Amino acid sequence: MAAGIRDKVAVIGMGCSKFGERWDCGPEELMVEAYLEAMADAGIEPTQLDAAWFSTHIDEIGTGKGGTPLSIALRLPNIAVTRVENFCASGSEAFRGAVYAVAAGAADIAIAVGVEKLKDTGYGGLPTGNMGTFIPQTAPNGSAPGNFAQLASAYRAKHTVSREDLKRAIAHVSVKSHANGSKNPKAHLRNVVTEEQVMAAPMIAEPLGLFDCCGVSDGAAAAIVTTPEIARALGKKDLVYVKALQLSVSNGMESQHNSWDGSYFHTARIAAKKAYLEAGIERPRDQISMIEVHDCFSVTELVTMEDLFISPEGQGWKDVMNGFYDADGQVPCQIDGGLKCFGHPIGASGLRMLYEMYLQLQGRAGDRQLSNPSLGLTHNLGGAPASNVCSVAIIGL
Amino acid sequence: MIGITAFGAYVPRLRLQKKAMAQTNAWLAPNLMGKAKGERAFGNWDEDAITFAVEAARDALGPEDDRSHIKALYFASTTAPFADRLNAGIVQAALTLEPTIQAADISGTQKAGVTALAQALCVANGAPEGADPSILVAAGDRRVPKAVSAQEFDYGDGGAAMVVGRNNVLAEWIGGAASTVDFVDHFRGADEAFDYQWEERWIRDEGYMKIVPPVLTRALASAGLEASAVDHFILPSTFKGIAEGIAKRLGLKPEAVSDNLGTIVGETGCAHALLMLAGVLEKAKAGQTILVAQFGQGCEALVFKVTDAITQFKPRLGLSGWLTNRKEETSYMKYLVFNGLVEWDKGMRAEKDNKTALTTLYRYNDGILGLVGGRCQVTGTVQYPRTRISVAPNSPEVDSQEPYKFAERAAKVLTYSADYLTYSMNPPNHYGQIDFEGGGRIFMDIADVEPGEIDSGTQVRMAFRVKEWDDRRGFTRYFWKAVPVR
Numbered sequence: 001m002a003a004g005i006r007d008k009v010a011v012i013g014m015g016c017s018k019f020g021e022r023w024d025c026g027p028e029e030l031m032v033e034a035y036l037e038a039m040a041d042a043g044i045e046p047t048q049l050d051a052a053w054f055s056t057h058i059d060e061i062g063t064g065k066g067g068t069p070l071s072i073a074l075r076l077p078n079i080a081v082t083r084v085e086n087f088c089a090s091g092s093e094a095f096r097g098a099v100y101a102v103a104a105g106a107a108d109i110a111i112a113v114g115v116e117k118l119k120d121t122g123y124g125g126l127p128t129g130n131m132g133t134f135i136p137q138t139a140p141n142g143s144a145p146g147n148f149a150q151l152a153s154a155y156r157a158k159h160t161v162s163r164e165d166l167k168r169a170i171a172h173v174s175v176k177s178h179a180n181g182s183k184n185p186k187a188h189l190r191n192v193v194t195e196e197q198v199m200a201a202p203m204i205a206e207p208l209g210l211f212d213c214c215g216v217s218d219g220a221a222a223a224i225v226t227t228p229e230i231a232r233a234l235g236k237k238d239l240v241y242v243k244a245l246q247l248s249v250s251n252g253m254e255s256q257h258n259s260w261d262g263s264y265f266h267t268a269r270i271a272a273k274k275a276y277l278e279a280g281i282e283r284p285r286d287q288i289s290m291i292e293v294h295d296c297f298s299v300t301e302l303v304t305m306e307d308l309f310i311s312p313e314g315q316g317w318k319d320v321m322n323g324f325y326d327a328d329g330q331v332p333c334q335i336d337g338g339l340k341c342f343g344h345p346i347g348a349s350g351l352r353m354l355y356e357m358y359l360q361l362q363g364r365a366g367d368r369q370l371s372n373p374s375l376g377l378t379h380n381l382g383g384a385p386a387s388n389v390c391s392v393a394i395i396g397l
Numbered sequence: 398m399i400g401i402t403a404f405g406a407y408v409p410r411l412r413l414q415k416k417a418m419a420q421t422n423a424w425l426a427p428n429l430m431g432k433a434k435g436e437r438a439f440g441n442w443d444e445d446a447i448t449f450a451v452e453a454a455r456d457a458l459g460p461e462d463d464r465s466h467i468k469a470l471y472f473a474s475t476t477a478p479f480a481d482r483l484n485a486g487i488v489q490a491a492l493t494l495e496p497t498i499q500a501a502d503i504s505g506t507q508k509a510g511v512t513a514l515a516q517a518l519c520v521a522n523g524a525p526e527g528a529d530p531s532i533l534v535a536a537g538d539r540r541v542p543k544a545v546s547a548q549e550f551d552y553g554d555g556g557a558a559m560v561v562g563r564n565n566v567l568a569e570w571i572g573g574a575a576s577t578v579d580f581v582d583h584f585r586g587a588d589e590a591f592d593y594q595w596e597e598r599w600i601r602d603e604g605y606m607k608i609v610p611p612v613l614t615r616a617l618a619s620a621g622l623e624a625s626a627v628d629h630f631i632l633p634s635t636f637k638g639i640a641e642g643i644a645k646r647l648g649l650k651p652e653a654v655s656d657n658l659g660t661i662v663g664e665t666g667c668a669h670a671l672l673m674l675a676g677v678l679e680k681a682k683a684g685q686t687i688l689v690a691q692f693g694q695g696c697e698a699l700v701f702k703v704t705d706a707i708t709q710f711k712p713r714l715g716l717s718g719w720l721t722n723r724k725e726e727t728s729y730m731k732y733l734v735f736n737g738l739v740e741w742d743k744g745m746r747a748e749k750d751n752k753t754a755l756t757t758l759y760r761y762n763d764g765i766l767g768l769v770g771g772r773c774q775v776t777g778t779v780q781y782p783r784t785r786i787s788v789a790p791n792s793p794e795v796d797s798q799e800p801y802k803f804a805e806r807a808a809k810v811l812t813y814s815a816d817y818l819t820y821s822m823n824p825p826n827h828y829g830q831i832d833f834e835g836g837g838r839i840f841m842d843i844a845d846v847e848p849g850e851i852d853s854g855t856q857v858r859m860a861f862r863v864k865e866w867d868d869r870r871g872f873t874r875y876f877w878k879a880v881p882v883r
Contacts, residue, residue, distance in 0.1 A: 123745040125818055133754035134782075137765050137864065138876050140828030140842040146816030150829055154812045157853035206815040206825065206848070255840055256780045256788040258832055262812040262853075385812075386830060386840060 004278035008103045010231040010239040011395060012224050013042025016355040019219035019343035020188040027056070027063045027117040028073035030220035034348070035074050035113060038222040042109075043234065049224075050107035051080040053097035055090035055114040056347035057382075061127060062117045070113055087382025088296065089247070090114060091221065091350025092391035096245050098225050108230055114352075115220035116345035125216055126346075145205035145213050147384035148297040152207050154262030155303060159314040167207055169317035170298035171198035174211045174340055176326050177295065181337025183367040188215040188343030212298040217343025221351035223358075240361050243375065244278035244394040246271040255386040267390035268307035268379065275392040276309075281375070285310045288331055288394075289373035290360060292353035294381035295338040304379055305333070308392070327368065335360065335368050350391060353378035357395050399522045400566035400701060402531065405457025406675040406716035407449050407556040408662055410724050410845050412436040415550055415660075417727040422545045432550040435660025436725065440539055440554040441845060442735040442822035443863040445873070446474040447484055449537030449556030449668065451491045451861040453675075455805075456713045457558040458533075462802045464492060466531045467560070469520060470500040473513040473536035473667050477502060478873040480587070487875065488535055490766035491861045493802055507693030509667040510536040510557070515697055517561045518570045524563070531562035538666025541736045543591050551635035553663020555719075557671035567707045568678060568687060572620025572700035574612045579694055580604050597636060605639050609696045610646055613688065616698035617647075620686075624648040628685035629677045631655045633669040634692065649688070661720060667691070676716040683707055722883055724847075734822065746820035751867040753874050763800065768859060768877045770837055771798030779836035803859065804877060807834040810855040815848050831857060831879045844878040856882040 015037025017030045025033070039046070054070035056062050063069035067081030084093040091114035098110035121127050126144050140146075156166055175195050181187040193211060201209035231239055248267035254260040272284075281287050288310065295301035305316040310331055311324070319325065325333035336342050336356035339349060357376030359365040375396035382389045419433035440449070450472055458464055472485035479487075485500035494500075503513040517532040524530030537556035542548035561570070582600040583592045609632065617624055630653040632640040640654045655673050657664065665672050670691040677687060681703045690698035714722065726732070733739040763769040764782045771783030775797045778789035783801075787794040813829030820826075827843035843851065844862055851857075857879035864876040 121745070125746075128746070128749050133757040134761060136751070137753065137758065137761070137874060138782075139840055141819055141821065141826060141865070142814075142828055143816055143819040145818055146814040146826070146828065149814035149816070150812035153810075153814070153829070153853040202817075203825075204816075204818050208814075252784075252788050253790055255830070256838055257778070257790060258836055258838055259790060262830055 005099060005103055005245050006243050006278055006280065007228070007241045009099045009225050009242045010228045010236070011242065011358055012226055012231050012234065012236050013038045013044070014223050014355045014358045015041060016186060016221040016352055017219050018186045019217040019345060021119050022218035023119065025218060027069065027115045030117065030218060031070060031073045031113055031115045034220040034222040038111070038224050042224040044109065044224070047077055048109050049076065049079055049111050051098070051101050051110045052076060053094040053110065053112045054081050054083045055085065055094035055112070056083070056116055057085055057087060057090050058116065058127060058129065058346065061120050063115065086389050088294065088346050089350055089380040089382035089389045089391045090347045091352065092378070092380040092393060093350070095223055095351060095354060095393065096247065098223065099242050099245060102225050102227055109224060109226045111222060111224050112351060113220065113222045114348035114350065116347040117218050118216050118345060119218050143205060145208050145297055148300050149205040149208045151263060151299045151303050151385050158261055158263045161317060163207065166317060167199060168195060169320050170212055170302055171195045172320050173295065173298040173301045174198050177334045177338045177340035180327055180335050180368060181341025184337050184342060187337040187341050188217040189337070189341040208297050208299065214296050214339035215341065215343040217345045219343055219345035219348050219352065221348040221355050223351055223354055238362065238397065240358050240395055240397065243396050244275035244392070246275040246278065246392045247389060249389045250383065250387045252387070262385065264303050265307045265381065265385060265388065265390060267388055268304060268381065268392070271390045271392040272308045275394055279394045281394070284308065285331065287375060288377050289375050290332045290335055290357065290370055291377045291379065292336065292338065292356055293333060293379040295334055295340050296344060296381070300381070301333070308377070308379060332370055335370060350378065350380035353380060354393065354395060361395065361397055398566045398569050399518055399563055400561065400569040401559050401678070402562045402565050402567060403457040403560035403710060404675045404678045405453045405455070405558045405712040406672055406719055407452035407456055408438045408716065408719040409440040409444055409554050410722055411439050411441060411726045412723045413439050413726050413729070413732050418550060418729050421729040426545050429545070429547065429550060432547065437550065437663035438553040438555055439732055439735065443844060443878070444554070445478055445539050445863055446476045446537040447478060447487050447875070448861050448863065449539065449554065450474065450488055450535035450558065453537065453556035453558035454488065454492055454533060454535040456715065457560055458492070459713055460805045462493065462805045465495050466529055467494050467498060467533045468530055469498050469517070469532040470494060471503050471513040471517055471532070471534045472500070473503045473509040473534065474538050475504050475507065475509060475667055476538050476540055477504065487766065490762060491875070493763065493767040493769060507667050508691035508695065508697045510669065510671045511689060511691040511697040511699060514559055514561070514671065515573055515575065515699055518699070521561050521563065529562060529564055531560055534559045534561065534671070536668035536671050538668050540666050541738065544733060544738045548592070548594070551659065551664055553665050555662055555665035555668055555672055557668045557675050559671060559674070565706050565709070566704055567710050568701035568703050570699065571702050572616050572622065573698055574615035574619060575695065575697045576608065576612045577695040578608050580608060601636050601639060605634060605636070605692055606642065609643055609690060609692055612696040612698050613643070613647055613690060616688065616700050620700040622686060622700060625650060626686060627653050627688045629653055629655055629681065629687040631670055631673045631677060631687065631689040632692070633657055633664055633673060635659065635664050672716065675712070678707070679715050679717055681707060743820060750869070751865040751874065752870065753867060753872055765876060767802070768804040769800045769802050772801035773797045774799055779833070781837055781839045803833055803837060803839065808832060808857050808859065808879060810843070810851055810853055810857060810879070811838065812853060813843060813851055827851065842878040845880045851881055858882050
């Protein structure tokens with residue numbers, strides 16, 4: 001394995017817009033909001049930026065294609081802007097680009113900005129994406145919740161969990177995220193809910209009810225990265241380092257070969273293993289301080305706890321019910337509310353996860369600050385269980 | 398000997414209760430209360446004349462997916478989806494019949510079903526000695542009359558199929574006759590949605606009673622058969638007593654008159670005589686004679702004699718099997734929605750453009766219409782779709798795949814969801830990963846299913862269905878769906 005990214009790059013500034021139904025903002029204003037906060041945090045001038053990575057997923061209703069939307073919105077000094085897109089993991093992709101540019105010595109300081117303006121569609125939920133010309137002729141006319149809901153039937157079948165037990169476990173996932181989100185002023189959804197409320201909500205895609213689904217939100221997030229040397233030269237102390245950056249992409253095995261049983265994310269297990277190796281982590285359940293996972297749906301979060309090797313296989317639902325991942329549990333998960341309540345502006349989400357880890361590591365997370373976290377993991381997934389891209393990043397002190 | 402060598406039927410699962418239809422509309426059309434008996438079959442939203450014909454053909458051809466013995470295909474329908482694209486070509490592709498066959502659409506009249514069968518018999522008869530001239534005749538109709546009409550009660554949806562040939566003949570072709578008369582009992586202009594009907598009494602007296610008998614007489618004469626010797630008389634008509642009246646006039650035995658399935662299926666257009674024939678053949682005994690006729694701008698009649706081989710053949714389900722596979726439906730509104738008879742609020746999600754890239758459709762034609770995937774000749778790994786590099790983990794063989802047919806393989810649900818969010822004509826939209834016996838996996842829609850009916854492990858069969866309509870361009874897109882085995 002390559003030497004890896006561990007401790008070669010530091011995060012010196014981050015910003016995140018308020019997420020939610022931002023009727024007042026287009027994608028440009030959202031990007032400016034995140035950018036100004038990140039630049040003020042880093043304490044640098046635009047002329048100090050060498051390159052930018054820009055992530056957005058659905059260009060049809062957002063910014064349009066290319067790098068120009070970011071450059072124009074931020075009035076960047078004609079530096080390189082690379083637009084990246086990798087489904088819902090696009091934000092992590094922008095971060096990877098910026099981090100690798102710095103590590104390669106191609107840029108001293110680079111910025112990653114992710115944005116998504118979803119509430120210009122005219123209806124709730126996500127719009128249907130372009131899938132090329134072959135897939136629409138065969139694949140079902142589905143939705144994101146319908147794709148992820150399929151984890152439930154396979155997980156139940158594999159681990160002989162009853163419909164009721166699984167429904168209650170995934171309800172607890174959402175209850176916990178709402179409790180966390182209620183303490184986050186930038187979160188889209190800040191209401192506290194009960195398990196009974198979650199379980200009684202209207203069905204969206206069996207077994208996922210309304211509260212099992214994350215917010216469809218507008219928002220942007222940004223990260224500024226540089227070398228540890230430049231960071232110190234800029235006067236930064238207690239640096240937050242990039243410890244691992246991994247991405248695993250499905251090759252069709254899950255969707256076309258009978259060896260996958262449908263109950264887990266093949267890619268997440270590969271990305272997690274590589275990330276732990278890169279970061280030098282041997283016992284993730286004991287060593288990771290906190291995690292932000294891609295909880296697009298409650299059941300996704302539940303199986304992800306196992307895919308990240310924090311809960312033993314088939315036992316994730318019990319850890320969830322026992323409060324292991326609650327704010328006062330051993331490994332707090334979605335301490336900012338997660339996709340569920342902070343919201344899910346697709347191209348921004350990977351960077352939003354890192355934003356919370358960064359604040360927590362610096363002790364700046366306000367009411368939801370955890371005590372002395374040292375390692376934060378973000379898990380950012382794009383696609384569907386049967387075909388996806390999975391990013392696992394670890395940052396820490 | 399030339400005759401019928403296989404037969405099959407298809408009746409869609411939903412059976413609209415005529416009492417519910419009549420009661421819903423009693424305020425508007427109290428005269429229709431008299432038709433409030435029994436039920437009529439209607440297709441799911443994703444079924445049409447072609448999918449009915451494909452299902453009926455599969456019922457006749459059985460699970461063997463090598464169908465290279467079929468040399469020609471005649472598809473009969475007056476409700477085919479394309480006015481200019483060979484509808485029989487879609488049936489050919491779905492059934493993975495050889496591309497070297499002759500295929501034709503036979504249409505334009507309600508007697509097209511029997512005409513197609515007569516054509517097939519004539520062509521088979523002309524084949525050289527020693528050849529196996531197996532010809533598939535597949536018929537399907539989904540007639541959509543105006544809402545709250547008498548026809549809505551009388552019509553049903555379905556399909557039927559016959560294979561004719563020289564080997565293993567179940568019913569020998571011993572005679573026939575035809576006539577062509579421009580008697581317009583109803584018509585549908587080329588760009589019109591609905592039929593225009595003339596008065597029933599005139600159709601009965603001047604049409605059926607004067608046009609049909611002489612054709613039957615000539616058919617019987619050509620077979621050298623006395624009218625009283627006919628064991629089964631098949632003549633579809635939605636008018637009460639027509640077949641009985643003609644039988645009486647010609648001296649056919651009253652008990653020979655076949656039930657027109659009016660209270661259990663409804664009249665399935667030009668497929669109906671063949672559907673009734675499929676039902677008769679299921680029960681017919683060796684030595685019995687069958688007179689089958691259909692009316693429409695003239696009349697076409699055929700005479701058959703059942704052979705000893707009749708005991709050697711069973712369709713996969715047959716008419717009797719499909720009749721049992723039923724779900725009572727009391728929602729007239731569902732019938733209206735499935736037949737496009739009401740402008741309902743489909744929501745913005747329905748606005749997505751369903752334009753089909755015809756280039757892509759052609760490149761993957763056997764995969765999309767025939768559900769043909771690939772099998773790696775090195776590792777034996779089976780997959781869908783067929784690709785240049787095999788999906789087999791750790792054995793990505795290149796260019797190693799041969800075509801592999803999935804449509805007739807047993808399969809089960811690996812994962813599923815019932816999706817209430819996505820646009821569907823019949824929510825919730827069920828879909829999931831389907832695993833096939835012998836290997837292979839396809840992500841596909843699950844049709845003809847009720848919420849709570851399936852789970853991981855449920856056995857399913859493949860069904861050829863409408864995938865989507867492109868209303869902007871008038872194109873129908875087809876693919877296969879999983880249907881629970883019942």
